[in-house]
Amino acid sequence: MNAMLPTTLVGSYPQPDWLIDREGLGKQAPPRVRVKSLWRIAEPWLQGAQDDATLLAIRDQERAGIDIVTDGETRRESYSSEFATALEGLDLERAGCAPTRIAGVTQAVPRVVGKIRRRGPIAVRDTKFLRENTARTIKVTVPGPFTMAQQVQDDFYGDELALGMDYAAALNEEIADLFAAGADSVQIDEPYLQAYPEKAKRYGVAVINRAVEGITGTVAIHLCFGYAHFGMAKPDGYSFLAELARAHVAQISIEAAQPNLDCSILAQLPNKKIVLGVLDLSFPNAETPSTVAARIRRAIEYVSPDRLIIAPDCGMKYLPREVAFRKLVAMVEGARIVRQSL
Numbered sequence: 588m589n590a591m592l593p594t595t596l597v598g599s600y601p602q603p604d605w606l607i608d609r610e611g612l613g614k615q616a617p618p619r620v621r622v623k624s625l626w627r628i629a630e631p632w633l634q635g636a637q638d639d640a641t642l643l644a645i646r647d648q649e650r651a652g653i654d655i656v657t658d659g660e661t662r663r664e665s666y667s668s669e670f671a672t673a674l675e676g677l678d679l680e681r682a683g684c685a686p687t688r689i690a691g692v693t694q695a696v697p698r699v700v701g702k703i704r705r706r707g708p709i710a711v712r713d714t715k716f717l718r719e720n721t722a723r724t725i726k727v728t729v730p731g732p733f734t735m736a737q738q739v740q741d742d743f744y745g746d747e748l749a750l751g752m753d754y755a756a757a758l759n760e761e762i763a764d765l766f767a768a769g770a771d772s773v774q775i776d777e778p779y780l781q782a783y784p785e786k787a788k789r790y791g792v793a794v795i796n797r798a799v800e801g802i803t804g805t806v807a808i809h810l811c812f813g814y815a816h817f818g819m820a821k822p823d824g825y826s827f828l829a830e831l832a833r834a835h836v837a838q839i840s841i842e843a844a845q846p847n848l849d850c851s852i853l854a855q856l857p858n859k860k861i862v863l864g865v866l867d868l869s870f871p872n873a874e875t876p877s878t879v880a881a882r883i884r885r886a887i888e889y890v891s892p893d894r895l896i897i898a899p900d901c902g903m904k905y906l907p908r909e910v911a912f913r914k915l916v917a918m919v920e921g922a923r924i925v926r927q928s929l
Contacts, residue, residue: 588654588655588723588724589654589922589926590893591892591893591926591929592883592892592895592896592897592922592925592926593654593655593724593896593897593922594652594653594654594655594896594897594898594915594918594919594922595653595654595655595656595657595726595862595896595897595898596648596653596655596656596657596659596726596898596899596902596903596915597728597774597809597811597840597862597864597898597899597900597901597902597903598657598659598660598666598726598728598774598776598809598902599657599659599660599663599666599902599903599904600644600647600648600657600659600660600661600903600904600908600911601659601903601904601905601906601907601908601911602640602659602661602904603640603643603908604627605627605636606626606627606628606636606637606640606661607625607626607627607664608624608625608626608627611625612625612664612904612905613905615694616687616692616694617664617665617666617667617668617814618664618665618668618694618695619665619667619668619671619685619694619695619696619697619738619739620668620672620679620682620695620696620697621664621668621669621672621679622664622668625664637661637662638716640659640661641658641659641661641662641713641716641717641720642720644657644658644659644661645658645659645717645720645721647908647911647912647915648723648915649721649723650912651912651915651916651918651919652915652916652919653723653915653919654723654724655723655724655725655726655771655772655896656717656721656723656724656725656726657717657725657726657727657728658713658716658717658727659904660728660902660904662713666728666730666776666902667730667734667735667738667776669709669710670709670710670729670730670735670761671697671730671735671738671739672697673705673706673709674703674704674705674706674754674757675701675702675703675704675705675706676699676700676701676702676703676704676743676753677697677698677699677700677701677703677739678697678698678699678700678742679697681698682695682696682697682698682740683695683696683697683698683739683740683742684696684740685737685738685739685740688778688779688782688813696738696739696740697738697739697740698739698740698742699739699740699741699742699743699744699750700742700743701743702743702753703750703753703754703756703757704753704756704757705756705757705758705760705761708761708764709761710727710729710761710765711764711765711768713727714727714765714768714769714770715768715769717769718768718769718770724771724772725769725770725771725772726770726771726772726773726774726807727765727770727772727773727774728773728774728775728776728809729758729761729762729765729773729774729775729776730775730776731758731775731776731777731779731780731794731795731798731808732751732752732754732755732758732794732795732797732798733751733777733779733780733786733787733790733791733794733795734776734777734778734779734780735754736750736751736754736794737779737782737783737786738779747786747790748789748790748793748794751790751793751794752793752794752797754794754798755794755795755797755798756797756798758775758798759797759798759799759800759801759802762775762798762799762802762804762806763801763802766802766803766804770804771804771805772804772805772806772807772838773802773804773805773806773807774806774807774808774809774838774840775795775798775799775806775807775808775809775836776809777791777795777808777809777810778809778810778811778812778813780808780810780827781810781811781812781825781826781827782813784826784827787827787830788827788830791827791830792830792831792833792834795808795831795834795835795836796833796834796835799834799835799836800835805837805838806836806837806838807836807837807838807839807840807860807862808831808834808836808838808839808840809840809841809862810825810827810828810831810839810840810841810842811841811842811864811900811901812842812845812846813901814868814901814902814905821842821845821846822846823846823847823848823849824846824848824849824852825841825848825852828841828852828855828856829852829855829856831856831859832855832856832857832858832859836859837859837860838859838860838861838862838896839856839859839860839861839862840861840862840864840896840898841853841861841862841863841864842864842900842901843863843864843865843882843885843886843900844864844865844866844867844882844899844900845864845867845868845869845870845900850885850886850888850889850890851888851889853886853889853890854889854890859894860894860895860896861886861890861894861895861896862896862897862898863882863883863886863890863895863896863897863898864898864899864900864901865879865882865883865897865898865899865900865918865921866879866898866899866900866914866917866918867900868899868900868901868903868905868906871910872910872913873910873913873914873916873917874914874917874918874921875917875921876917876920876921876923876924877921877924878917878921879897879917879918879920879921879922879924880921880922880924880925882921883895883897883921883922883925884925887925892925892926892929897918897921897922898918899914899915899918
């Protein structure tokens with residue numbers, strides 16, 4: 588792995604159309620409940636097909652020159668639904684309703700009807716599969732406790748902090764098992780910290796710190812403004828970011844390319860490594876390496892190069908695979924240009 592400016596994915600990579608109905612996937616908000624009808628392969632053969640597709644995602648990353656490889660989240664309908672629906676305390680038969688990040692739009696979500704607990708390992712097999720199929724450093728992604736607590740209808744707790752803390756306790760058990768299964772780092776996806784900054788300021792850091800309590804491996808928190816695919820308007824700054832200096836994690840993963848982020852805010856996170864988004868996923872073509880290099884240099888004004896990891900803005904799952912691959916190649920080359928100049 589490159590010691591300076593290593594490259595990685597945020598998490599997802601495009602799934603093959605023979606595996607999942609990509610058109611149908613792109614017509615709905617990221618699912619909060621399972622939508623098994625999206626899969627094109629019947630249940631008896633689905634896991635094997637997902638394994639094959641995961642190998643494609645791994646090999647694409649290796650061919651592109653990515654340093655820290657993910658499994659592309661190939662087995663997931665969304666970044667959160669697989670984990671969030673595997674827990675105890677949920678009624679999955681009678682879905683509830685909650686708002687999406689798009690104003691005025693709601694969607695089906697799990698209903699909380701009892702205490703949230705982890706039944707057992709959720710992504711451990713996926714982690715072992717990834718570990719067995721690449722010699723490179725690997726990262727595993729999981730949804731965060733704050734975000735999961737926003738993506739349910741709470742008919743049990745009546746207390747958002749208590750709900751978030753129980754999600755955090757379940758996640759803590761899973762993260763420990765992911766490191767034991769071979770993960771080099773774990774990324775906790777927390778986009779709703781940005782969507783609900785006032786709530787985040789009340790208890791966002793507290794639930795994150797509970798999720799990583801006693802964890803000694805490298806953990807990142809990822810924040811973003813939402814998938815570019817859904818055409819969401821993006822501000823040029825985060826409403827909740829500097830507060831994560833108090834989070835007991837090593838890395839903060841942020842979106843900087845599409846929103847043209849003012850990177851001066853990164854100076855407020857002097858004790859963290861920054862996973863810097865340098866690929867604009869609303870742009871339908873691959874960036875040039877020089878464009879990527881310029882985006883990296885904007886951050887170097889405020890963050891020393893040894894604290895930067897280079898990544899796309901967000902998950903790449905809604906892009907055509909060939910476009911995603913070319914973007915990764917440009918990202919790797921752009922990082923190389925800056926690395927050589929240093």
